[in-house]
Amino acid sequence: TTKQLIMSEKLAAIGEITAGVAHEINNPIAVMQGNLDVVRSVLAAESEGVATEFRLIDEQIHRISQIVTKLLQFAKPEEYAGYVERHAVADVVSDCLPLVQHLLNKGAIGVSREDAATRRILMNRTELQQVLVNLIVNAIHAMPDGGTLTLKSRDEDREGRRGVAIEVTDTGVGMTPDVLHRIFDPFFTTKRQGGTGLGLSISQTLVTRQGGSLTAESRPGAGTTFTIWLPEAD
């Protein structure tokens, strides 16, 4: 659609600009982090009074470098993409769960799975895992009072193309239509702390690059379903 076209042009433009900027930011960050560590060890004895300040600086430097890493991944996907491979979807979903298990336990969130897909897909495994973990972590954030995370996969044809659909559903807070309209925009976030607003725009870029799609449906107060669709590997 036109909207997707405009969005992908927008993403490409942002990509070009940020690739350069992100590279330039990396060096000063490394210098700051190194010097902070030196100052902290020199002041070891006297630094107790400013322990909180040290921790805050440390955390914020870490946060900047996380944003830069995400931006680079986004801006120069070909450098980070690696290769594309065939694999069974259920295996990739299984690989994701240990990575988020501590969050599921802490959040009192149950997991329900339905692995019905029989077709294999073609996508870099790490990237697909990154997309799934992104969706799962967002789902967990949406269920602060606990709930159920449902992970489903099935064979599904779209517009005459054979493929696989993977659904990530939560029983969380859901989204209003105006939020839902903007979630794939780079830097759009409703999270006060720690949100970069890059997770979904990067995820959508990664899936679209493999000829697939990432879409969302949501009802405020009821929950949200994200659907990844990827073409079958032939």
Ligand code: ADP
């Ligand atoms: P971030 O998580 O850093 O905010 P994302 O691009 O991953 O960035 O998500 C953008 C926004 O989409 C979130 O801030 C949130 O408002 C909304 N969102 C994403 N997933 C969900 C979900 N499962 N339930 C409710 N809102 C969601």
